[in-house]
Amino acid sequence: MYRRLLCYVDAGETRLEELEGVLDLASQLQSRLIVLAVLPEESPDPSKEKKQERDILEDRTWNFLYEIEDVAFGRELKISLMLEEGKPEETIASVVKSYEVDLCATFPYKGLDAELLLQKLGSTPLLFFNQEGR
Amino acid sequence: MIRISEAIREEGIVLNLKAQEKVAVIKELVSVMVDMGLIQDEETFLADILKRENLESTGIGLGVAIPHARTTAASELLLAFGRSANGVDFDSLDGKPSHLIFLIAAPEENKSQYIMALARLSKILHKEEMRTRLSKAATPAEVMEILKEAE
Numbered sequence: 454m455y456r457r458l459l460c461y462v463d464a465g466e467t468r469l470e471e472l473e474g475v476l477d478l479a480s481q482l483q484s485r486l487i488v489l490a491v492l493p494e495e496s497p498d499p500s501k502e503k504k505q506e507r508d509i510l511e512d513r514t515w516n517f518l519y520e521i522e523d524v525a526f527g528r529e530l531k532i533s534l535m536l537e538e539g540k541p542e543e544t545i546a547s548v549v550k551s552y553e554v555d556l557c558a559t560f561p562y563k564g565l566d567a568e569l570l571l572q573k574l575g576s577t578p579l580l581f582f583n584q585e586g587r
Numbered sequence: 588m589i590r591i592s593e594a595i596r597e598e599g600i601v602l603n604l605k606a607q608e609k610v611a612v613i614k615e616l617v618s619v620m621v622d623m624g625l626i627q628d629e630e631t632f633l634a635d636i637l638k639r640e641n642l643e644s645t646g647i648g649l650g651v652a653i654p655h656a657r658t659t660a661a662s663e664l665l666l667a668f669g670r671s672a673n674g675v676d677f678d679s680l681d682g683k684p685s686h687l688i689f690l691i692a693a694p695e696e697n698k699s700q701y702i703m704a705l706a707r708l709s710k711i712l713h714k715e716e717m718r719t720r721l722s723k724a725a726t727p728a729e730v731m732e733i734l735k736e737a738e
Binding site for chain 2: 487511512515516518519520522523525526529530531532533534535536552
């Protein structure tokens with residue numbers, strides 16, 4: 454029923470352990486887990502400092518995604534990683550639509566407008582996990 | 588700090604892959620590593636790569652695939668690169684064939700180095716300019732140069 458489960462993560466606000474609940478869910482549902490991170494759009498002409506900040510953010514985010522992949526592989530989960538740019542709510546909704554996602558999961562991040570996300574997702578169910586991963 | 592350009596050699600770069608199907612492409616790149624004397628146990632390495640490949644898509648979209656494994660068959664971080672003009676179906680989420688294929692092997696016990704290499708390579712290949720340059724590179728030496736510049 455839930456062939457594709459999308460989990461939106463913010464590498465700066467999530468610890469790997471907090472994803473246990475999402476991994477359990479994907480395992481129980483036998484879903485393909487798509488882990489999505491979204492970075493803000495890069496300014497067209499960034500300063501040297503901004504460019505360095507961006508580099509660090511990209512490195513950290515890819516590292517986090519592959520940490521998740523490694524854990525998922527150990528649990529024999531089907532997983533795909535995605536890193537996109539833009540506003541999280543719009544990007545999540547766009548990925549949900551483009552990749553026929555059946556179920557969406559995330560955490561109450563500071564930078565995420567839950568109401569807006571619900572609106573954009575339409576009929577796709579959204580699960581919010583707490584910091585204990587439940 | 589891991590450097591992709593230090594983990595790959597010119598002999599590990601195949602600009603015109605002969606194989607046209609996922610498993611055959613992986614075998615072709617594994618053979619390259621074996622021929623270079625970098626992998627002693629080809630069978631174990633291939634099995635480790637294919638185990639992951641059977642479970643997940645290492646096609647990260649945008650025409651790129653990064654088949655990878657931590658394996659007892661590798662004693663250090665190793666990379667091979669293959670380019671396919673027709674593209675190969677790596678079951679990418681975006682449904683597009685992969686033209687740029689990087690094979691990564693890392694020692695079983697060196698998880699952090701392995702993750703950093705995957706992250707670094709993904710970051711490089713996420714940039715359209717890098718993908719275009721790698722697609723057009725005329726020689727393995729040019730590929731090496733592009734990777735060095737990207738880092």
